[in-house]
Amino acid sequence: MARQLRAEQTRATIITAAADLFDRHGYESTSLSDIVDHAKITKGALYFHFAAKEDLARAILELHAQAGLRVVADVEGRCCSSLEALMRTTFGIARLAVDDPVLRAGLRLAAAEIAVKPHGAHPFAEWLQFATQKIKAAVKEADVHSDVDAGAVAHSLVCFFIGTRVAGRTVEPIARLPRRLAEMWHLLVRGVVPVPRRPRYLALATQLERETRAA
Template sequence: MATTSRQEQKATTRAAILRIASDEFDLHGYAATSVARVAENLQMTKGSVYFHFASKALLAAEVVRVSFDVWDPLVRSVDDHALSGLDAVRRLLVDLAQRYTDDASLRAALRLMREESPVRDRLPEALGVWAGVLRRYLDQAVGAGQLRPGTDVDALARHLVALFLGLQEITQRAPTDGSLAEQVEDAWETTLVGLVRTH
């Protein structure tokens, strides 16, 4: 029983560190974030943080790794609503945009991967995961005859990921142009119209 309690406490502390570190990386980036400030915000010692994460680089890497899990609840929601094909892709991208707006850990992960940091080389891996999720539903769209014949679904999946990241960057720099979810909706209507098969 005591061992289980210690394990639960360790997991709780680790999650709290990741939450605060995500806030710091999101707001300040890798270079300006310090383990000391993370510890101070948690009312812990630096040594306690280093017990869980041996370096700031490892802490940042875990923030990025955990962000890959963002798709699990989004995919479950799509499947629970029995969406498939292009309807599923649209829902995934809009929900991802909302998640980005609400979730500092996802914003932190994307910032860490696009700026100079020890985890920048994780970007191709992350984008591969994202494109793989979208490819699943784009394949359904092909099977359902929703896309024009000859559509390269691999290229389209990568394009949609790049489109999302570009819109995210634009929204960061010009927030008055609307929320990221709104930008994604607009892009869906304008960018993909040429790919959808007409009957």
């Protein structure tokens, strides 16, 4: 039992070290030797858990996907409108990115043009499907204009969200992400939400930014 626990701790240490390097320097610029040094382990310990750098990247992508599912499950458990659920989900993912280097690395890996592919659907495809469903439901709930193209709005939202992090990585600290996300939602709400419903969602964006920064 103690041996299994040590093995699990070593695996987690390796993943965290790799994620930190992938996030700060990129996947291609990080070597296995870099990961060994950063994790303060032996090469044998690394190869016991991961046969190649691709396996490490895939593990990080899987953890990223699992965390996203937990955020969605938490939000879906609330009694809120579809648009609010979508907003809360994006801020929930942003909070994880601020707090956890593994999840920051997962987003960077997902956005990078590398040969590593996650098991199952690409996370961006899943985000697009989820956002499209929520936008369509928000149209039925009269929180979004009835004449909008839900797929186009969802696509713009996902690209906006990803781009906010990708562009921001090199010019400002990760702690700035909640503010950028609130700015994104202020623009989107003014573009797709009917005037009588806007104050509610503009206020929600500000509230979620404040909660995310305080978490």
